[in-house]
Amino acid sequence: MQISSRFTMAIHIFACIDTFQNDYKITSDFLADSVNVNPVVIRRLLSQLKSAGLVNITRGSGGAAIAKPLDEITLLDIYNAVECVDNGELFHFHENPNMQCPVGKNIHNALDDKLSRIQKAMENEMQKITLADVIRDAQSFIKK
Amino acid sequence: MQISSRFTMAIHIFACIDTFQNDYKITSDFLADSVNVNPVVIRRLLSQLKSAGLVNITRGSGGAAIAKPLDEITLLDIYNAVECVDNGELFHFHENPNMQCPVGKNIHNALDDKLSRIQKAMENEMQKITLADVIRDAQSFIKK
């Protein structure tokens, strides 16, 4: 199974806020129209991003704003904020291996450190990419 | 969402075959008992591993065997064989961004290379770990 589309939607939201903040009021309806999903989906994402300190939202008046400079928000920050994987674990372990079997009993121990290395490699690469990189490239595609 | 448990189940299967091949006939029922899933799930996994050239199976008589030396099978080989992610893409993109919106129209272009870098980092780490590593550690836990 793939990593939830919430991750790419969240990045999309940031790109929209940055692009349109001077010309439009950034409401959940406005963002929903660009991402093409229900506004409630956007509000839930924004609420997670707000908890992580990545955006500011003022209730009532309408208007989401990015809380930090673009080059201080990494893709890992966003990934963590929107909780794409259960419990922070990228790999789903089969639940009840047979504890009577020596392999079943020890497979978890034998694998955990290796799966964790793999996950770390991925997260490490995510940390190297910031919103500044993404939005710079998006703008250059938009100009074309 | 997490990466399918098929991945860890497949590794479990290899560890079982290697551990018990001299003392037991390795049938799907035998493996199902250790992993604690339905034998058909095991057969489906074995069939994918066979297509990838990682195991040999003889129909009728019962008996799965590992097709290559353990240090020539990487976790990436197994991951690819059991098709944990749709279409080889780790990240799920939201389907229909609004093409009327400049951001919606270009977000895919702006993100693709970055997502692909992240995925590559993960796959690269998977490639560094072989079944020999896993099974060595499993055996050492079993001895304790």
Add this chain to the structure above:
DNA sequence: TATAGTTGTAACATTAATTATTACAACTAT
């Protein structure tokens, strides 16, 4: 060559996760 045991696979059932939707109270600026 019959038999017992096994694999391969289709068809279907079940469960779980994700995403979408409706509804409405709480809030804010004007």
Add this chain to the structure above:
DNA sequence: ATAGTTGTAATAATTAATGTTACAACTATA
């Protein structure tokens, strides 16, 4: 006050993953 908006609960719909049953095809061996 009012119009517009966010926050969130409740629920529905959809999709994906996993589990199960059933049986034909196959193989080794008696």
